[in-house]
Amino acid sequence: MQQHPINQRISFLLQSFKLSARAFSEAIGEKPTITQNYVGTRNSMPGADYIEKVLKHFESINPAWFLTGAGEPFIGDAQASPVTISSKKNKGGVQANNIGQNTINNISLEDCKRSLESSQQEIEQLKAQLASKDALLGAKDDLIAAKEEMLSLLRAGHNRPN
Template sequence: MSQETINQRLNFLIKSLGLSIRAFSAALGVSDTNTRNYLSKGTKPNSDYLESILRHFNRVNPAWLITGEGEPFLTEPSASDEPLVSYQKNNSGQRPGPIPGSTIGRGYGLADCERERDTYKAERDLARQEALSLREQLAMKDQLIAAKDEMLSLLRTGFNRSN
């Protein structure tokens, strides 16, 4: 099972894990734009990205990921492997079994949770600032419309026009 390019192998890996690009990227702590560039534009992933894949999905065969040789997933769990606790949902919403090669649920420590929380807080704060800015723009628009209406009214009365 050999994909020709690393981009094809990444695409295969994401599909095999049953994850969306967004979920895969979130597990790695990278933007889904990065992953999409690797998948569709042929951009070569950097070593940090590949290392992150191997750390978060430790059943992924490193040789296959880098060179395309061998099987995508390691069949023999290492002595340090624990049972998988992550599941993929099928169409009925039930959990049929573990995601192959996933370490979500283990190896995802407090620091990872705090980093993810901080990321979400930053996104929330940014959204709040944007909402405030949009409210201010709406208020300014209303003031401009009121000033325009007043100016039109003054001009109409100055020229004794009714419309």
């Protein structure tokens, strides 16, 4: 296979995986327009984050080929695994052939563990924020009570009924 610009290699992957630019973007966790910017008339150059997402998600892609165009597109005897989107607008999962790997719907066990750990940390932060908010609300109530008491004393001191 000839060496092509990376945009043409992305187009080749779209055809190999039988995915639209939108579905490909959603599969790697990018905004739907990102891949279209790379393969469409814009021909923007993908950044390192995008390339990393592609290589992490589609493990059968030969990284040397993807980056330089040298070698074969897929590692070893691997070919593009058929990928289908089960429904539109991220309401369904991405299905792929992942034989002998710890993945379900293209999500690895390690990714799930990292996501769970991140979510648990976020929950702890939110609990701390909630406790802080409750403390502030308690202080606010105390200040309002003190203000009302001060107003009552001032009114009593001046013999004013209101």
